[in-house]
Structures are given as C-alpha cells and as structure tokens.
Amino acid sequence: MAAPVVLIIGCGIAGPVLAVLFQRKGYRPIVFEKVQELGDAGASLMLMPNGMKVLDLVGLSDEVTQESLPLTGLWDGVSPGETLGQTGLPATFTANYGQPAVGIKRTSINLMLKKRLMSMDIELHEGWKLESIKENEDSVVATFDAGRTATGSFLVGCDGIKAATRREMLAMQGISTGMPTFTGLVQVAGISPTPPSFDAFRRGSLCNWYGDGKHMIAYPISPTHTSWAITLRESSEQEETWRLFDPAEIEVQRERLARQLAEFEPIALGLIRTASRIIKFGLFDREALNPEQWYSNRCVLVGDAAHPTSPHLGQGANQALEDCYHLAQYIPLLEPGCGDYAEKLKCVSSSLPGCFKAYAEKRQPRTSALVREARALGERRVVVTPALCQERDAAIAAAWSNPGAVRMKYERLLKEPF
Numbered sequence: 001m002a003a004p005v006v007l008i009i010g011c012g013i014a015g016p017v018l019a020v021l022f023q024r025k026g027y028r029p030i031v032f033e034k035v036q037e038l039g040d041a042g043a044s045l046m047l048m049p050n051g052m053k054v055l056d057l058v059g060l061s062d063e064v065t066q067e068s069l070p071l072t073g074l075w076d077g078v079s080p081g082e083t084l085g086q087t088g089l090p091a092t093f094t095a096n097y098g099q100p101a102v103g104i105k106r107t108s109i110n111l112m113l114k115k116r117l118m119s120m121d122i123e124l125h126e127g128w129k130l131e132s133i134k135e136n137e138d139s140v141v142a143t144f145d146a147g148r149t150a151t152g153s154f155l156v157g158c159d160g161i162k163a164a165t166r167r168e169m170l171a172m173q174g175i176s177t178g179m180p181t182f183t184g185l186v187q188v189a190g191i192s193p194t195p196p197s198f199d200a201f202r203r204g205s206l207c208n209w210y211g212d213g214k215h216m217i218a219y220p221i222s223p224t225h226t227s228w229a230i231t232l233r234e235s236s237e238q239e240e241t242w243r244l245f246d247p248a249e250i251e252v253q254r255e256r257l258a259r260q261l262a263e264f265e266p267i268a269l270g271l272i273r274t275a276s277r278i279i280k281f282g283l284f285d286r287e288a289l290n291p292e293q294w295y296s297n298r299c300v301l302v303g304d305a306a307h308p309t310s311p312h313l314g315q316g317a318n319q320a321l322e323d324c325y326h327l328a329q330y331i332p333l334l335e336p337g338c339g340d341y342a343e344k345l346k347c348v349s350s351s352l353p354g355c356f357k358a359y360a361e362k363r364q365p366r367t368s369a370l371v372r373e374a375r376a377l378g379e380r381r382v383v384v385t386p387a388l389c390q391e392r393d394a395a396i397a398a399a400w401s402n403p404g405a406v407r408m409k410y411e412r413l414l415k416e417p418f
Contacts, residue, residue: 003028010158014303014320016113020058026334034129042106043189044227049414051318052099069220070100073205081265085400103221133168140298154298163305180284189229190275215381253278291364295356307367313374322417330355
C-alpha cells in the first residue's frame with residue numbers, strides 16, 4: 001500500500017525539516033516553493049539551542065555549527081559604545097541545552113536543507129505558486145499557477161507571513177484574512193567583515209546598540225564575518241521583501257545609514273561602511289489566530305503562516321522549528337511491513353483533526369506570548385527623544401543587574417522543545 005502523501009507548501013526552514021521528519025514516520029512528503037529557484041536571499045538567522053536541537057534531528061546541527069562561530073556572549077550598550085550590561089552565558093548553552101547559539105547566512109541554511117531533501121529523494125517543486133486548496137472527505141487538492149494540481153492526504157502551510165495556505169484555509173472557515181499590517185518599523189540588514197578592532201568579548205557576542213529612534217544588532221555568522229541589522233521608524237510603508245541591493249545602491253545605503261547613525265561608535269559604523277550586501281524591508285504584523293484557526297480537517301499551519309513574529313526576540317525560525325518537532329510528534333507513525341500497517345493507514349485520515357488540534361493547543365499559547373513579547377521589545381528598542389531613551393537605557397541596565405533573572409529568561413526560551 002502506498003504511503004500517504006503530505007503536501008508541504010514553502011521551502012524555507014520549516015518545510016524541508018517537516019519533510020524529513022514526515023518521511024521518517026512513513027509518509028511521502030512533497031515540497032512546493034513559489035520561488036523559481038532557491039538561492040541567494042536575505043541576510044542571516046540566529047539559531048538558538050531550541051531550534052538547533054530540531055536541526056540536529058535532521059542531521060544538520062554540526063554542519064551549521066562548523067560554518068558559523070557559536071556565540072560566547074551577549075552585550076548591550078548605548079550608541080556611543082558604553083556598556084549597559086553583558087554576560088558570557090551563551091558559552092554555557094551547549095553544556096546546558098546540548099546545542100550552541102549560532103548565526104548563519106539565510107542562503108547557507110536554505111541550501112543545506114535543499115541538499116538534505118535531494119539526498120533523501122524527497123520531491124521538491126520550485127516555481128509552483130499556490131492559488132487554492134480544496135478539502136475532500138479523504139484528501140486535499142492544491143491548485144497552483146498554470147493550472148497545476150497536487151493531491152495529498154493532508155497539507156501543511158509553511159509559506160510565511162503572506163501565506164496563501166493561511167488565506168485559503170481561513171476562507172474555508174468563512175474568515176477573510178486581508179494583508180499583513182505595516183508596523184511603522186523597517187530594518188536594514190547587511191553582512192560585513194568582522195572589524196579587527198572588535199574586542200575579544202564582543203567578537204563572539206550578540207551585540208545590541210540603543211540610540212534615539214534607532215537600534216542596531218550584530219552577531220558573528222562565521223569566524224570572519226558579522227551580520228547586522230538596524231531597526232528604524234519610517235512613516236512610509238516598505239515592501240516586505242528580501243531583495244538585495246545592487247553595488248550602486250549599496251554605496252548609497254552605506255552613506256545614508258552612516259549619516260543616520262552618526263552618533264554610533266566607530267565599530268558599528270565600520271560594519272555599515274564595509275558591508276558587502278545590504279537589504280531593506282518593512283516589518284509587518286498580523287492578528288493572532290486562536291488554536292482552532294491553525295487547522296482544518298486536512299490542513300495545518302506552521303511557523304509564520306500560523307504566528308508571524310517580528311525579529312526582535314530572535315525566535316522566528318526557532319519557533320517554526322519547535323512547531324515542526326511537535327507536529328511530527330502528533331502525526332501517527334506508519335511502519336511498512338508491520339502486521340497492523342493496513343489498519344493504521346486507514347486510521348490516519350480520521351485521526352488528523354485530533355492530531356492538528358493537539359498540536360495547535362500545545363503551540364499557540366507559547367507562540368502567542370512570544371509574538372507579543374517580540375512586538376513590545378521592538379517598540380521599546382526604538383523609542384524617540386532623549387528622555388524616553390534614558391528611561392529605556394536605565395531599564396536595560398537594571399535588568400542586567402539581576403544575573404539570575406537573565407538566566408531564567410533564556411532557560412524559559414531554550415529548554416524547549418525537549
């Protein structure tokens with residue numbers, strides 16, 4: 001008897017990971033990606049131990065760690081460079097959680113995951129844009145552009161904040177989703193050679209600089225390069241895109257950013273002026289979904305399709321990976337050759353809504369709380385006027401004065417999903 005087909009929409013981080021996990025559980029995953037060919041895109045991701053534990057399940061954590069430079073510290077300071085607080089806590093992450101925290105180029109992790117799909121003979125169709133979904137009693141049909149279709153036992157939406165799967169699934173429930181809402185914040189991100197003037201502690205740290213209406217974060221993505229992002233307030237909406245600037249545009253952006261961040265310390269400005277790639281994008285938000293809106297009879301949402309989050313907490317990809325782990329745990333195991341295989345196969349369809357319900361009820365409370373926390377953190381980071389900046393900086397320094405609370409903050413984040 002043929003293994004049940006799982007249609008996975010989106011080949012970012014979650015899609016390929018789920019495909020590997022589902023194949024191991026006896027299913028036949030097929031991954032669809034609207035981009036014509038996965039390649040050079042975006043800046044970087046911060047993978048924390050909770051996400052790295054899931055990547056380890058699909059055999060990629062070592063490869064990711066080897067390319068990167070595991071974090072050994074955290075540093076917060078004001079824009080001229082004075083320290084508000086710091087810790088060497090990340091150096092203990094591997095001992096405490098089994099995996100380090102690492103930054104990696106988005107392109108690198110995407111291509112690693114694509115390679116893993118190919119090595120496991122998992123079908124990947126690039127250039128397939130989802131248009132509609134139809135659920136039947138015992139199957140789900142996905143219709144793509146150019147009239148192409150695919151039929152599966154169930155479908156998983158991993159297609160991000162503008163998810164077509166979310167739109168189509170909620171439409172089946174009579175809910176109109178609309179477009180994501182611009183938050184009034186934009187990010188400019190880049191990758192630069194790590195400055196030789198970086199002191200030893202900050203060279204291996206995730207660093208935050210706080211200015212007046214501006215915030216900058218930077219962390220290593222290899223022994224030689226650093227990824228950085230600047231959050232700014234802008235009244236005009238910026239498209240949510242990952243398009244790279246061309247060389248002429250990069251030069252313009254370098255000079256513009258250097259002027260905007262003139263009060264920042266030389267190391268921060270040096271990162272901007274030596275950037276080899278720069279992208280700019282708006283930060284968007286959506287209303288939170290209730291657990292029962294995460295799924296239907298044969299469809300379920302994962303990652304930003306279910307709970308889009310701003311990047312301020314560094315948990316977007318990590319929460320998507322936690323989703324992958326828990327969803328795969330709830331889906332029944334099918335073992336061809338076992339005496340009761342045929343019976344288990346018959347039960348898959350009827351068990352899906354219950355599996356999806358358990359997954360959504362497990363994940364929605366945690367992700368909803370983290371989304372709210374990330375949103376609030378973004379607002380606090382880019383306050384305007386000296387008085388509000390002083391208030392913010394004092395609050396940051398006060399938080400650092402309690403090492404136990406700092407440890408508990410990361411314990412709460414990183415002890416999951418197992």
